[in-house]
Amino acid sequence: xxxxxxxxxxxxxxxxxxxxxxxxxxxxxxxxxxxxxxxxxxxxxxxxxxxxxxxxxxxxxxxxxxxxxxxxxxxxxxxxxxxxxxxxxxxxxxxxxxxxxxxxxxxxxxxxxxxxxxxxxxxxxxxxxxxxxxxxxxxxxxxxxxxxxxxxxxxxxxxxxxxxxxxxxxxxxxxxxxxxxxxxxxxxxxxxxxxxxxxxxxxxxxxxxxxxxxxxxxxxxxxxxxxxxxxxxxxxxxxxxxxxxxxxxxxxxxxxxxxxxxxxxxxxxxxxxxxxxxxxxxxxxxxxx
Amino acid sequence: xxxxxxxxxxxxxxxxxxxxxxxxxxxxxxxxxxxxxxxxxxxxxxxxxxxxxxxxxxxxxxxxxxxxxxxxxxxxxxxxxxxxxxxxxxxxxxxxxxxxxxxxxxxxxxxxxxxxxxxxxxxxxxxxxxxxxxxxxxxxxxxxxxxxxxxxxxxxxxxxxxxxxxxxxxxxxxxxxxxxxxxxxxxxxxxxxxxxxxxxxxxxxxxxxxxxxxxxxxxxxxxxxxxxxxxxxxxxxxxxxxxxxxxxxxxxxxxxxxxxxxxxxxxxxxxxxxxxxxxxxxxxxxxxxxxxxxxxxxxxxxxxxxxxxxxxxxxxxxxxxxxxxxxxxxxxxxxxxxxxxxxxxxxxxxxxxxxxxxxxxxxxxxxxxxxxx
Numbered sequence: 143x144x145x146x147x148x149x150x151x152x153x154x155x156x157x158x159x160x161x162x163x164x165x166x167x168x169x170x171x172x173x174x175x176x177x178x179x180x181x182x183x184x185x186x187x188x189x190x191x192x193x194x195x196x197x198x199x200x201x202x203x204x205x206x207x208x209x210x211x212x213x214x215x216x217x218x219x220x221x222x223x224x225x226x227x228x229x230x231x232x233x234x235x236x237x238x239x240x241x242x243x244x245x246x247x248x249x250x251x252x253x254x255x256x257x258x259x260x261x262x263x264x265x266x267x268x269x270x271x272x273x274x275x276x277x278x279x280x281x282x283x284x285x286x287x288x289x290x291x292x293x294x295x296x297x298x299x300x301x302x303x304x305x306x307x308x309x310x311x312x313x314x315x316x317x318x319x320x321x322x323x324x325x326x327x328x329x330x331x332x333x334x335x336x337x338x339x340x341x342x343x344x345x346x347x348x349x350x351x352x353x354x355x356x357x358x359x360x361x362x363x364x365x366x367x368x369x370x371x372x373x374x375x376x377x378x379x380x381x382x383x384x385x386x387x388x389x390x391x392x393x394x395x396x397x398x399x400x401x402x403x404x405x406x407x408x409x410x411x412x413x414x415x416x417x418x419x420x421x422x423x424x425x426x427x428x429x430x431x
Numbered sequence: 432x433x434x435x436x437x438x439x440x441x442x443x444x445x446x447x448x449x450x451x452x453x454x455x456x457x458x459x460x461x462x463x464x465x466x467x468x469x470x471x472x473x474x475x476x477x478x479x480x481x482x483x484x485x486x487x488x489x490x491x492x493x494x495x496x497x498x499x500x501x502x503x504x505x506x507x508x509x510x511x512x513x514x515x516x517x518x519x520x521x522x523x524x525x526x527x528x529x530x531x532x533x534x535x536x537x538x539x540x541x542x543x544x545x546x547x548x549x550x551x552x553x554x555x556x557x558x559x560x561x562x563x564x565x566x567x568x569x570x571x572x573x574x575x576x577x578x579x580x581x582x583x584x585x586x587x588x589x590x591x592x593x594x595x596x597x598x599x600x601x602x603x604x605x606x607x608x609x610x611x612x613x614x615x616x617x618x619x620x621x622x623x624x625x626x627x628x629x630x631x632x633x634x635x636x637x638x639x640x641x642x643x644x645x646x647x648x649x650x651x652x653x654x655x656x657x658x659x660x661x662x663x664x665x666x667x668x669x670x671x672x673x674x675x676x677x678x679x680x681x682x683x684x685x686x687x688x689x690x691x692x693x694x695x696x697x698x699x700x701x702x703x704x705x706x707x708x709x710x711x712x713x714x715x716x717x718x719x720x721x722x723x724x725x726x727x728x729x730x731x732x733x734x735x736x737x738x739x740x741x742x743x744x745x746x747x748x749x750x751x752x753x754x755x756x757x758x759x760x761x762x763x764x765x766x767x768x769x770x771x772x773x774x775x776x777x778x779x780x781x782x783x784x785x786x787x788x789x790x791x792x793x794x795x796x797x798x799x800x801x802x803x804x
Contacts, residue, residue, distance in 0.1 A: 320515035327509040328529035
């Protein structure tokens with residue numbers, strides 16, 4: 143064992159750099175992380191408590207903040223399950239079947255990643271706005287999409303569409319479809335095959351995709367900003383609320399709400415890390431197999 | 432149950448994976464589909480299983496068109512090349528999967544457990560039922576895959592390169608063991624392999640495939656002794672090929688160098704196929720085909736010699752006694768004592784087996800300039 147470790151060390155040295163180079167590289171990476179990631183995050187929390195704990199909690203419990211939080215959670219609660227279904231279906235179709243237009247579908251799934259969120263929001267304005275083809279009809283039937291919750295939900299679904307599908311497609315492609323074929327030849331129907339074979343094989347990837355999707359759904363700003371109309375207490379999500387507070391010169395309140403959002407993100411990351419550590423073994427086994 | 436494949440064709444992106452293949456496998460027969468990669472053997476197996484649907488043609492199980500029933504109801508036990516075990520299930524759940532998936536007459540939990548234990552015993556894996564596939568060796572996984580396929584009491588057992596990913600020793604053991612299981616259970620069995628030794632040793636009948644077509648379907652003995660086509664000859668065992676010209680019942684190379692009596696074959700170009708044992712070195716000064724030794728290597732108690740003959744330096748391999756010292760560039764003479772000539776025939780190939788006496792009245796040229804190069 144020890145001779146093994148020694149050999150490993152020697153190998154490391156053989157392919158690695160000298161100690162000085164290593165130290166410089168590590169310092170560079172840490173400095174970059176510190177300036178770009180950790181400092182901003184710290185600033186958020188420091189500013190949030192800058193005017194005292196009282197202001198902090200007042201900002202959080204103000205009716206507008208509460209309604210923004212509720213809306214954000216509602217939007218995530220609709221967008222994430224919707225994309226869960228879409229994502230799994232799309233990944234299944236792409237990874238396990240051959241059909242015409244597969245490459246096109248893959249490109250479409252990536253579209254929200256490629257397009258600026260503002261443009262994504264504008265697309266919905268053009269589609270459902272007063273001057274659009276659908277606009278008068280929607281108006282006549284008293285259906286409100288733009289500047290209302292449905293628009294926000296649609297924009298969020300659009301923006302977060304790739305997360306789950308993109309997480310699952312490579313995993314499913316790598317696993318191939320021979321296990322499904324085995325299940326079918328053993329007499330299992332489509333649903334049984336899906337729930338007993340396909341889904342268990344991708345459950346960790348799926349969970350990871352859901353976490354990422356959720357984080358983005360709660361944090362999305364650009365597209366939602368275009369379609370929401372910024373009506374306080376009605377169509378303001380947390381990110382929009384933060385911006386409004388900031389422009390109103392209520393920096394402490396803005397940072398207090400921002401810290402809430404940051405906290406949600408940190409919790410997401412923590413859950414992900416815990417899952418990875420807890421199930422590292424079975425994750426590795428899945429990849430190896 | 433009898434499996435009959437009738438005129439099946441299948442194309443992938445314009446490439447013919449199977450073209451007009453017909454094959455009948457008798458009830459209880461153990462048949463090997465043998466061929467190089469891309470010969471269509473796996474496609475044929477998957478088509479029988481229903482995992483691929485043919486572009487044209489029909490697969491019959493007994494006298495029923497198998498495409499009328501769903502894959503799930505075909506009753507096919509399929510063993511995949513890389514096992515395709517359900518990685519998140521324990522061995523016992525893998526084996527029980529097919530029994531639990533049954534709609535009609537789903538067995539009780541107790542019966543399933545009993546059956547799983549029986550199968551584990553059959554594949555000699557008792558005690559490993561709680562393991563996950565990742566905790567098993569390759570050979571063990573293969574046996575779990577077989578037990579899982581046998582659990583549904585299949586009417587046909589299909590195995591895709593069953594031993595392809597295993598090391599040589601395990602492969603030998605499993606081969607013998609598969610034969611035993613076949614004899615005990617009596618399933619109609621087809622397996623795909625690219626390993627001729629495996630096919631010849633294990634199967635009742637070997638189906639040699641090439642380019643989406645069946646070249647020959649016969650017993651291992653017939654495949655080796657009377658290969659129907661040049662492809663079968665060269666695919667099975669070692670062989671040397673020499674292009675010859677046929678005229679007046681004789682095959683010649685470069686007009687004189689080889690001159691053999693070959694019986695009745697149409698005139699024109701033909702191919703002479705020789706196995707190492709079809710060629711004997713002339714050591715008594717008698718007549719023979721002259722050649723230059725280009726390499727030798729030791730194979731067991733014999734020395735495998737490669738020599739070149741003819742203007743185009745065709746290579747012939749033969750075995751000589753290891754006691755004879757043979758050097759590279761040495762001139763040797765050989766006599767042909769067997770082999771087979773394939774000429775153009777009405778249906779593909781006409782073939783004649785060379786008589787042992789073919790070179791008895793051997794007349795050959797003196798002035799072989801090519802030997803003095």
